[in-house]
Amino acid sequence: MKWIRYYREKNIYYGIADLQNQSVTEVNGNPFEEYEHKKTVPFSDIKLLTPFEPKTFYAAGTNYEEHIRKVAELIGEQPNIPEKADIGYRANNALIAHDETIIIPKDATEKVQYEAELVVVIGKKAFQVKESDSLQYVFGYTIGNDVSERSWQKLDRTLWRAKNSDTFKPMGPWIETEANLDDMITSVHLNGEKTIEFKTNEMIFGVEKYIHEITKYITLYPGDMIWMGTDGEGKNMSDGDTCEITISGIGTLKNHVRKIQ
Numbered sequence: 001m002k003w004i005r006y007y008r009e010k011n012i013y014y015g016i017a018d019l020q021n022q023s024v025t026e027v028n029g030n031p032f033e034e035y036e037h038k039k040t041v042p043f044s045d046i047k048l049l050t051p052f053e054p055k056t057f058y059a060a061g062t063n064y065e066e067h068i069r070k071v072a073e074l075i076g077e078q079p080n081i082p083e084k085a086d087i088g089y090r091a092n093n094a095l096i097a098h099d100e101t102i103i104i105p106k107d108a109t110e111k112v113q114y115e116a117e118l119v120v121v122i123g124k125k126a127f128q129v130k131e132s133d134s135l136q137y138v139f140g141y142t143i144g145n146d147v148s149e150r151s152w153q154k155l156d157r158t159l160w161r162a163k164n165s166d167t168f169k170p171m172g173p174w175i176e177t178e179a180n181l182d183d184m185i186t187s188v189h190l191n192g193e194k195t196i197e198f199k200t201n202e203m204i205f206g207v208e209k210y211i212h213e214i215t216k217y218i219t220l221y222p223g224d225m226i227w228m229g230t231d232g233e234g235k236n237m238s239d240g241d242t243c244e245i246t247i248s249g250i251g252t253l254k255n256h257v258r259k260i261q
Contacts, residue, residue: 001016001140001176001177001178002016002017002019002174002175002176002177002251003015003016003017003031003051003052003140003174003175003177004016004017004024004046004048004051004173004174004175005048005049005050005051005052005053006024006046006047006048006049007046007047007049008026008041008045008046008047012049013026013027014026014027014029014030014031014035015027015041015046017043017174022042022043022044023040023041023042023043024040024041024042024043024046025037025038025039025040026038026039026040026041030052031052031123031139031175032052032123032139032222032223033222048097048098048099048172048173049097050095050096050097050171050172051142051171051172051173051174051175052121052175052223052225053092053223054092054095054223054224054225055221055223055224056089056220056221056224056225057089057090057091057092057095057169057225057227058087058088058089058090058214058224058225058226058227059087059088059089059090059146059163059226059227059229060085060086060087060088060203060205060210060226060227060228060229061082061085061086061087061088061229062080062082062229063082063085063203063204063205063228063229063230064198064202064203064204064229064230064231064232065081065204066198066231066232066233067115067229067230067231067232067233068080068081068082070232070233071150074111074150074233075150075153075154076154077154081204082204082205084205084213085205085209085210085213087210087213087214087226088159090146090163090164090169090227091164091169093164093166094163094164094165094166094167094168094169095169095170095171096167096169096170096171096255097170097171097172097173098170098172098173098253098254098255099173099254099255099256100167100170100255100256101167101255101256101257101258102145102147102167102168102170102237102243102255102256102257102258103166103167103258103259103260104237104239104257104258104259104260105161105165105260106259106260106261108149108151108152108165108259109149109150109151109152110236110238111149111150111151111236112147112148112149112150112236112237113147113148113150113234113235113236113237114145114146114147114188114190114234114235114237114243114245115145115146115147115148115229115230115234116143116144116145116186116187116188116196116230116232116245116247117143117144117145117146117227117228117229117230118141118143118144118184118186118200118207118227118228118247119141119142119143119144119171119225119226119227119228120138120141120207120210120211120225120226120227120228121138121139121140121141121142121175121223121224121225122137122138122139122211122220122221122222122223122224122225122226123137123138123139123140123222124136124137124139124222125219125220125221125222126211126215126219126220126221127215127219127220128215128216129211129212129215130212131208131209131211131212132208134207134208134209134211134212135181135207135208135211137211137220138207138211139175139177139222140175140176140177140178140179141175141176141179141247141250142171142172142173142174142175142176142250143171143172143173143245143246143247143250143251143252143253144169144170144171144227144253145169145170145171145243145245145253145255146163146168146169146227146230147163147165147167147168147169147170147237148162148163148168148234149161149162149165149168150162170253170255171253172253173251173252173253174250174251176249176250176251178249179247179249179250180249181200181201181206181207182201183248183249184199184200184201184247184248184249184250185197185198185199185200185247185248186198186199186200186230186231186245186246186247186248187245187246188232188234188243188244188245188246189243189244189246190235190237190241190242190243190244191241191242192242195232195234195235196231196232196233196234197232198231198232200247200248202231203228203229207226207228210226210228211226214226237257238257238259239257239258239259239261240256240257240258241256241257242254242255242256242257243255243256243257
């Protein structure tokens with residue numbers, strides 16, 4: 001199923017998308033609790049929002065070796081391949097939906113780049129979970145673009161603006177509940193040109209490992225999410241660009257770019 005969240009007639013709803021018929025089964029409730037089918041509405045009547053509002057926004061540390069090497073080269077540091085699964089946080093204020101606009105601040109440098117990421121959506125309360133049982137706690141997957149200002153990333157210890165400026169975290173278009181990790185391929189197109197392609201599940205530390213490690217110390221709740229890192233070398237995004245991230249089995253997240261002048 002493809003769960004979406006959307007705006008219609010001055011209200012926000014959850015629904016299950018039917019792409020073939022370009023319609024939505026609207027529900028009372030939400031995907032993480034009890035719900036009941038309400039009515040069917042056409043896609044033309046809705047405006048997509050981020051597919052859910054996360055309670056806590058977790059982000060895997062650098063999690064693909066090639067990306068670690070490329071970013072280290074870009075910011076003038078030695079590559080540091082992690083020995084354990086590290087976790088960080090991102091800010092909800094940065095989230096925007098599919099087809100919304102990434103706004104580059106006026107004082108940003110030209111080094112504003114996309115990062116194509118698998119987003120894991122937690123569906124059940126999880127604490128001290130065995131690695132072998134971790135996927136039982138996953139509700140589904142969506143797509144994230146971890147927009148990053150590389151100059152600020154080098155300068156700021158906490159990455160507060162490099163990663164968390166408003167609009168720097170596009171996510172969507174929906175939560176796919178039936179995708180298979182091993183079948184996923186991630187690709188990026190910038191203005192229609194393919195710039196990156198990699199096997200999504202070829203992470204240094206996988207989804208199972210991250211859920212296991214986090215829940216040793218922290219309880220995960222339904223509606224929490226984990227962004228799993230990216231591979232490859234991103235290109236700079238400029239005013240007027242369009243960035244599309246596709247993960248096979250999930251869909252495509254598309255966003256336009258505007259630089260404040």
